[in-house]
Structure formats: C-alpha cells, structure tokens
Amino acid sequence: MEPLSILTLVGALASLLSTVNDALTEYRQSVDKRKKAFSTLKDIESADPNFLTIDFCPPGHPKAVTPLLYAIQGPPERCYEAVDVLLSYGAIPNLVVGDEPPLWQAFATGNIEIATRLLDAGADVQYPCVKGAGRSLLVMAVFSESFADRKLELVELALMYGANRDMKALNGNTALHDTVEMRKGIEIIDVLLRAYANIDSCARDDLTPLMMAVQIGDQAVTNLLVENGAALWLRLKDGLMAAEIARREGHIALAANLDTFME
Template sequence: MRHQPLLAGAALWLACLAPAAPALAADASTCDSLTARYEAKRAELEPPQVSAALFAAADDGCDALATRLLDAGASVAARDRTGGTALTHAARGGHDGMIVLLARHGAEVDERNVQGSTPLYVAVEQNRFKAAGALVALGATVNTPGRAGVTPLSAAAYNGNARLVDLLLSHGAAPRTADASGKTPILYAAARGFTPVVMRLLAAGTDVNAPYGNGLTVLMWAAGYANDVPPDDGVALVTLLLDRGAAIDAHDDRGRTPLMIAAGLGHDEVVDLLMRRGADRTLRDRGGQTAADLAPTEALRAKLASKG
C-alpha cells in the first residue's frame, strides 16, 4: 500500500488538537474536548486534516470520535511525519478497542513506519499488553523486526515484560533471532537481570551455551549486567544459568571468562558466586591478564588473588 502523507496544513491541525502525551485509557473529558474542537472546525477541514484528526483520536482512544472521522472520510492509510498510521498511534497508546475499530475499516496491521517498526513492535516497546494482544489476534506478524532489526520479542525481553514474552512466544515468535547488532532476545534480558524472561527463553529452546557476537555467552552477559541492575538480580540470574548448565569457564574472543567480566566491572557479588561455584581464577585472557588483574578495587583484587 502506498503511503499517503499529510499536507502541511494537517500538521498544524494535529498540533492544535493532540494532547502532549497519549493516555493509556480513553479519558471522557479529553475525548469530549477533541470532539468539540472537531465540530468547531469540521466545515473547513480538508480530507488530509480529517485524517490528521484521526491520529489525535487514536492517541487518546476516542472510539466514538474516530468512528465519526472515518465516516467523514478520514483515511486509515494516512501517515504522520514519522510514517506512522492511526493504527500506530493506537498501538503506542495501548488502545485495543481503537485497534479493532481501525482494522475493521481496513487498517493494515503490518504497516511499517519510517524506522521500519510495525504497530505490534510499537505496542510491545511501550509495554502495551492489551494492544499487542489485539494486534496478534488480528493476524499481526510477530517476527517482523522494528528499528535496527530488533524483533518484538527482543523489545519485550529488553523491557523485562514476561507477559508479553509469553504472548509472543505463544504466537510463534522466534526466540533465537538476532538483530543488526547480533543480539538475541535472551541477551537483552540477561544484560538487564531479568531472570523470569531468561527462564522463558531457555524453555523456548535457546541454548544456554551458544556464543554470540565476540564469542559472548548468555552467562557472560549476565555476569556483566548493566549498571542499573540491582546486584541481587544479577546474582539470581547467574545462579539460574549455572544451574541450567552454563559453562563457567567459557571464554569470549578476547579470552575473557564470566569471572573476568564480572571482576572487571566490580560486580563483587557475582564474583563471589562464581568463585563458590568453582570458576578458575588462574585463567588468563589473550592479553595475559587474570580476573584479579582486571578488578577495579584493591579489595576485589586481593579476594581474587587469595588462595582461600
């Protein structure tokens, strides 16, 4: 389907009509206000402006107004400046009823915006469970990637949203698909300490010891968890992976093991766990460094260098 970009005047109408941020649930007063503005301008609106008004209705889940706009000639195929349709707006706002309404009027559920993102990807990225459920029920393709080749499943894994992960897997999402950077869903979850999501992806068939970009395994990503992850979450995930058979002394392309990675980032609790589970402190990376050499603090270096 060809894009139908809006005219410049439509952008001005949308700026006037749309609220600053989409709401999750339709607010009666907001919808009443939008309807009143539409009625005040209805006689002078051109078709592209009517379509622009549909974006505002979709943002706020104003189903009654959207129905009137569609009856007045608003196009479900019209695009905003980012290439998004009214369906994209509804998905971002989490309005499942609006999604069904637009689909009934011919909206294409797999249309992509200028970033390549489908409405399903947008809904998942925004943690909109009901919207995502409505889209997959309407036949949305679950494995179509969004920006940078990131799939909806990877977006759900990054957000740590186990419900969305379950939804997508139950509709055929591929758990091992890599994006443009070589990362798969489980790596996004592992780096952020999301144990429940990692459990689901392992159950879906992800190999706990598979090497990814630069030879990094899931355990290495978990050991090098992001700075905003609570240490207890990192420990819980590393424990799970070890219990599931993750190779404790596997090395990446630099020759670094999970222990070296955890030590280099100062993740003391994970270092303690790996040592208790038998990680080899004497191993050296390709530069000849041990985990102790990589540790950022004297206390951690001493712990790693001790014979206890």
C-alpha cells in the first residue's frame, strides 16, 4: 500500500473516532440533563404525577393528557426513565384519560419495557378500553399491525401477567379465533395453545378455531390444532363438521386429510 493511502486511512479512522466520541459526549450530556430534570421533579414534593392538562396538538383536536401518557408517547430511548420516575412517585398506572389506559398506549407503541414496568406497577392487563371495541388487550396485541416485529413478545407478556386467553369479543371471538381467522401467525397460535386457550371455543354460528382454519384452507394451522386435540366432530350452526366445511370451500386435500382422523 502506498504511504499516501496509509495516511488517508489513518486520517479517516481518526475522523471516525472523533465523530463517535462526540456522539458519546452528547449522549452523556443528554442523560445528565434528564437525570437533573427528574431529580428536580422529585425534589418538588407538591408536584402531582397525575396532573391533568390539555394537549392542543394537532390543532382542532384537543385531548386530555397526564405526565405518564406524555412519557409513554415520547421517544423510546428516553421514555422508560420518565415512566419509571413517575410511577415511583405516585402516577396511577390504571388512570384512564380520554379513552385509553396507559398500558394500552404502551402496547400500541410496541414498547415491551414500558409495558412491563406498568404491569409491575399494578396496571391491569384486563382493563377495558373504549377504543378496543369490546376486544381485550390480548386481542388488540394480536390485531395491531403497528409493531409486527414485537407482536409475539407482547402476546406472551399479556399472558404472563394473567390476560384472560378465552375472553370473547362482541362477535364471540377469542384471541385464538382472531389469530386463526386473521392469519396472524402460527407462532402466536402455538403460544395461546401452550397457555391453555380453549381450542374448541365457539364463536358466531358455533365456529371453532379449527373450522376457521379449514375455511381459509390453512393446512399448517389445521394440523397444529388437530395435533393439540381440536374436536373434529363439532358442528357449525348449519350442521357441517370441519371436514365438510373444507370440502364446501374447495379445499379437497385438506378435507381428505381430516377424514383420515375421523376413521
């Protein structure tokens, strides 16, 4: 390698190290500022962590907020510390402002760390939410597309803290029904089954999760449900069993496979 090239490389590395050092310094300064701000907050004994105010952003859509909700909605790299301090000094984890409990907001943003902190502080995993349209927090976690990469973790977290795996929505669906019908992933179905979700729960028209799986022709999910003991002989409101439903929907191979289990 020519000397000039070596000098150029050394210069580039020095520049990179300087940039990294500047970034680390800036980060440390921001952490120190946040710690100082939180320390000041803690020193003010009269500060109310549940103080209600009105947020006018965006214009024309005012909404009530608390410091806890503000913290949850903040940048992920900063909000955990703020949430932790607020909860430590009396913020109510189940305080509903507007139409959404703090825990629902944490789940909606896919923030596992804050959701766990709220649950540890007493947030109710079964607390209802107007925006849920009759669905539980567990089902909302299954439904949401805003945090697909953390969906499985959130489902597991809700179950770990006692979410009712068999709670039904207004249409009679449980989390297992919705996961099958909306094709939310065989991994989530497996987690629900390992949490002892009712595999034969009946929704509208006596639909079971197995019947939903054969309706949409999902062989992998059908196999998983059958392997876990789904009842093949249960009948839809119109009298059809799972194999007959599969045949009606044109899934002939799937129907034939189910027939072998009935012999």
